[in-house]
Amino acid sequence: MLKEVCWQIGGEQGSGLDSTAEVFNTVASRAGYYVYAYKTFASRIKGGHTDFTTRISVERVLAPAAGVNLLVVLDQESINLCARNVYPGAIVLADEAFDPQLPEGLDAKLLTMPFNKMALALGNTLMKNNIVLGASAAFLGLPLEHFKKYAVRRWGNKGEDFVALIHTAMEQGYNHVVENWPDLRLELAQPDGQERLLMTGNDAAALGALAGGCRLMFSYPITPASEIAENLVKAFPKVGGIAVQMEDELGSIVACVGAGFGGARAMTATSGPGISLMQEAIGLASMTETPVVVVNTQRGGPSTGMPTKQEQSDLLAMAYGGHGDGPRIVLAPGSVEELIPLTAEAFNLADNYHCPVLIASDLALALFQQTVEPDAADLANLPKIDRGPIADPEQLAALGRDIFERYSKQVNENGVSARSLPGMKNGQFLATGAEHGPMGKVTENPANRVYMMNRRLRRITKVNTEAVRYFGSPNADLVLLAFGTTLGAAKEAQPIIEQMTGKKVGVLQIRLIYPVPTAEIARYVGDGKALVVESNATGQFAFMLKGTGYDASKVASLLRYDGNLFTVKDIVDGARAVLAGEAQYLVTGGGQGVRPTDDPTIALAAKEA
Amino acid sequence: MAVTMADFRTSEKSWWCPGCGDFGVLAALQKALVELGIEPEKVAVVSGIGCSGKIGNYINSYNLHTVHGRALAAAQGLKLANRELTVIAAGGDGDGFAIGMGHYMHALRRNVDITYIVMDNMIYGLTKGQTSPTSEHGFQTKSTPAGNVERTVNQLQLAIASGCGFVANGFSANQKQLVEIIKRAIQHPGFALVNTYSPCVTFNKQNTFDFFKQHLTNLDEDPTYDRHDRFAAMKKLMETEELVTGIVYEDPNSVRYEDRVAGYPAEGIVNRDWSVDPAVWQKLVDQYK
Numbered sequence: 038m039l040k041e042v043c044w045q046i047g048g049e050q051g052s053g054l055d056s057t058a059e060v061f062n063t064v065a066s067r068a069g070y071y072v073y074a075y076k077t078f079a080s081r082i083k084g085g086h087t088d089f090t091t092r093i094s095v096e097r098v099l100a101p102a103a104g105v106n107l108l109v110v111l112d113q114e115s116i117n118l119c120a121r122n123v124y125p126g127a128i129v130l131a132d133e134a135f136d137p138q139l140p141e142g143l144d145a146k147l148l149t150m151p152f153n154k155m156a157l158a159l160g161n162t163l164m165k166n167n168i169v170l171g172a173s174a175a176f177l178g179l180p181l182e183h184f185k186k187y188a189v190r191r192w193g194n195k196g197e198d199f200v201a202l203i204h205t206a207m208e209q210g211y212n213h214v215v216e217n218w219p220d221l222r223l224e225l226a227q228p229d230g231q232e233r234l235l236m237t238g239n240d241a242a243a244l245g246a247l248a249g250g251c252r253l254m255f256s257y258p259i260t261p262a263s264e265i266a267e268n269l270v271k272a273f274p275k276v277g278g279i280a281v282q283m284e285d286e287l288g289s290i291v292a293c294v295g296a297g298f299g300g301a302r303a304m305t306a307t308s309g310p311g312i313s314l315m316q317e318a319i320g321l322a323s324m325t326e327t328p329v330v331v332v333n334t335q336r337g338g339p340s341t342g343m344p345t346k347q348e349q350s351d352l353l354a355m356a357y358g359g360h361g362d363g364p365r366i367v368l369a370p371g372s373v374e375e376l377i378p379l380t381a382e383a384f385n386l387a388d389n390y391h392c393p394v395l396i397a398s399d400l401a402l403a404l405f406q407q408t409v410e411p412d413a414a415d416l417a418n419l420p421k422i423d424r425g426p427i428a429d430p431e432q433l434a435a436l437g438r439d440i441f442e443r444y445s446k447q448v449n450e451n452g453v454s455a456r457s458l459p460g461m462k463n464g465q466f467l468a469t470g471a472e473h474g475p476m477g478k479v480t481e482n483p484a485n486r487v488y489m490m491n492r493r494l495r496r497i498t499k500v501n502t503e504a505v506r507y508f509g510s511p512n513a514d515l516v517l518l519a520f521g522t523t524l525g526a527a528k529e530a531q532p533i534i535e536q537m538t539g540k541k542v543g544v545l546q547i548r549l550i551y552p553v554p555t556a557e558i559a560r561y562v563g564d565g566k567a568l569v570v571e572s573n574a575t576g577q578f579a580f581m582l583k584g585t586g587y588d589a590s591k592v593a594s595l596l597r598y599d600g601n602l603f604t605v606k607d608i609v610d611g612a613r614a615v616l617a618g619e620a621q622y623l624v625t626g627g628g629q630g631v632r633p634t635d636d637p638t639i640a641l642a643a644k645e646a
Numbered sequence: 647m648a649v650t651m652a653d654f655r656t657s658e659k660s661w662w663c664p665g666c667g668d669f670g671v672l673a674a675l676q677k678a679l680v681e682l683g684i685e686p687e688k689v690a691v692v693s694g695i696g697c698s699g700k701i702g703n704y705i706n707s708y709n710l711h712t713v714h715g716r717a718l719a720a721a722q723g724l725k726l727a728n729r730e731l732t733v734i735a736a737g738g739d740g741d742g743f744a745i746g747m748g749h750y751m752h753a754l755r756r757n758v759d760i761t762y763i764v765m766d767n768m769i770y771g772l773t774k775g776q777t778s779p780t781s782e783h784g785f786q787t788k789s790t791p792a793g794n795v796e797r798t799v800n801q802l803q804l805a806i807a808s809g810c811g812f813v814a815n816g817f818s819a820n821q822k823q824l825v826e827i828i829k830r831a832i833q834h835p836g837f838a839l840v841n842t843y844s845p846c847v848t849f850n851k852q853n854t855f856d857f858f859k860q861h862l863t864n865l866d867e868d869p870t871y872d873r874h875d876r877f878a879a880m881k882k883l884m885e886t887e888e889l890v891t892g893i894v895y896e897d898p899n900s901v902r903y904e905d906r907v908a909g910y911p912a913e914g915i916v917n918r919d920w921s922v923d924p925a926v927w928q929k930l931v932d933q934y935k
Contacts, residue, residue: 276922276923298690470713
């Protein structure tokens with residue numbers, strides 16, 4: 038019995054593998070397992086290699102597995118690309134149609150099955166994927182009933198005959214394995230039977246926005262952000278909102294500023310290239326003190342970069358991008374689960390600090406499915422809507438005209454003064470991107486300029502949110518600083534590093550990227566060393582941290598920027614190097630890590646129950 | 647108490663040059679709002695950059711002065727946030743038809759219920775006299791010393807071609823007509839374009855008040871002109887090279903974007919309760935089980 042298993046399927050893009058993997062993940066989740074799924078894909082619709090990997094466990098998992106236990110391949114290219122990532126003794130199940138060959142010296146069992154022929158016999162080549170699912174279920178000891186039930190739910194509207202065909206295909210795949218390889222099993226331990234949720238970060242961001250009172254979405258399609266808008270388009274009619282596909286990113290964010298000025302909660306979602314285009318309006322929102330929320334699903338940059346690959350390299354653009362000194366808040370959820378409350382909270386922060394709030398998601402967080410505990414999606418547990426300081430309409434009406442000072446010297450502890458909303462009598466004012474006085478009228482008076490600049494900047498020094506979370510040993514020799522997708526691998530690596538080095542190791546999750554929570558970081562790192570784990574080439578967060586005056590000699594960097602996710606092994610290796618005195622450790626990549634057998638230490642990750 | 651002109655004035659001293667055409671546009675807008683009896687707090691003026699963009703300084707309403715070329719995007723966002731407001735987008739020919747052209751075309755297609763007033767002076771004034779998208783072919787400016795070799799943007803024809811349901815052209819010196827046009831534009835359900843010839847007295851020595859007086863064809867003086875006929879409108883604009891005043895085209899069957907989107911609430915989103923019904927929420931969450 039295994040505590041966890043890693044299943045991978047590889048083949049040609051556009052041949053239905055996406056939904057095959059989705060079915061597999063959903064069924065595993067409904068069976069009660071924790072799931073962490075990821076994929077490699079290219080910026081094209083059909084053709085080219087794609088693979089889907091799912092880590093199934095009886096414990097919570099939030100990072101890629103060190104190796105693969107069961108690899109299903111539908112073409113030779115997938116063997117060439119994926120086989121080096123299998124655990125020793127793993128099963129490689131291939132379609133016999135293409136005469137599969139394993140690389141020389143690979144410690145794995147190659148089994149062939151006539152997927153294609155079986156599907157043809159059923160009269161529908163698409164059934165190949167259901168035969169694969171049946172065969173996989175047999176190897177892993179997942180009840181076929183779960184798969185069959187899900188097929189009814191998902192394809193029931195296509196008619197009984199179609200569902201019956203799917204059931205037959207699944208059964209044939211299952212039986213083929215049982216009959217031919219009765220002794221070969223990778224049987225999973227029984228899960229706890231709890232019902233959990235399975236979603237992507239883009240699903241979670243949409244849910245969080247809805248709970249946070251967002252009722253307007255203006256965006257332009259871009260990988261990997263588009264699903265957030267697609268989700269909201271479906272959900273808004275149920276709650277009275279509107280999602281507009283704008284002509285470009287500039288229009289998207291400016292429309293959000295317009296809606297925010299009007300008092301509603303609006304959001305846009307984009308990725309790096311869109312963030313570049315939006316900078317001018319992020320500045321406008323800072324200058325006019327207008328709430329606006331932006332989700333940035335970071336991907337490989339600069340320019341078009343690698344649209345379908347992981348990176349966390351927009352930190353500087355999000356925190357400092359644009360001209361002038363424009364304050365904003367940048368949040369970084371560390372899991373899909375956390376995206377729900379943090380997105381909801383982003384709207385409260387925007388309304389309380391009157392500035393743009395950016396959510397730093399990343400491609401892996403945005404697109405890959407993860408198990409989410411139902412508590413995280415319980416409406417009762419999510420932040421309540423807090424609209425921040427808004428002028429009282431009755432007091433305004435009694436005030437008389439030309440008296441209300443939107444940018445008043447009377448500010449609350451956040452450095453923010455109450456705003457009036459269009460429609461409120463006597464609350465009229467000018468919100469302008471030009472420098473202005475208390476009523477919004479344009480002025481270049483030097484004293485006013487300094488006052489207004491300080492007024493705008495002061496608020497972000499007061500941001501009150503849970504900026505960091507600490508895991509692992511207190512008073513650690515080494516503290517891994519991680520955010521976004523990287524957090525999961527860092528948390529998993531922490532006990533392994535401790536075990537291997539005998540040093541005390543902690544993980545500090547950075548939830549507030551900007552303003553940099555330097556005091557909290559200093560408190561947790563103490564006399565130890567901070568190792569910033571980030572998916573970019575220049576160590577952007579480490580740069581920001583050092584820029585706040587933090588002792589640079591205490592900061593080391595662990596960087597990966599080949600487009601792939603940090604693995605636990607990457608972090609273990611990096612931490613060991615830094616503990617041995619290196620200041621920077623680069624993961625040079627070349628696929629999803631090195632073969633597990635190349636390093637005996639990685640066996641630590643191949644857990645048995 | 648009835649709304650008066652005084653209600654829409656501000657104490658701000660004007661930064662426009664004496665004699666600028668924009669004074670006439672501002673006055674016509676204020677008068678139209680007064681005549682429609684709309685209270686100042688229910689009006690939001692969203693402007694871009696340039697001389698025209700300063701209009702928000704001089705009108706007592708909610709004003710959002712945005713960045714160059716983006717007024718239409720902000721105005722649509724604002725209107726969709728609170729459809730109970732009268733939203734006026736305002737800008738110049740450079741703001742709207744050069745840097746803002748992308749937004750212009752799509753605002754026309756989308757048909758959100760806003761009124762777009764363009765102060766068209768056929769030149770860049772605030773940057774001191776460069777050629778604009780509506781400058782005449784051959785026009786000499788600082789950026790085209792040998793004469794403008796590019797063709798002119800025909801913004802009214804573009805509007806009609808793109809399905810805009812209300813296309814009008816005014817002249818800032820013809821107050822009476824401009825007030826009537828703006829009133830009608832505000833009442834029109836959907837996007838309404840009010841282009842106005844608003845001469846720059848400092849930098850444009852060619853397209854002056856006198857030039858427009860001599861060259862403009864007033865559609866109101868032609869009893870045979872049918873403003874509901876899209877083809878006739880296009881023909882008239884081609885014949886006159888867009889030197890017309892009056893309502894050029896009006897679609898009596900225009901349907902707002904707001905009314906074409908399923909589930910969009912009848913009242914302003916900003917005035918609604920934003921909490922999610924727990925039953926609706928559960929359904930949304932259950933799709934991930």
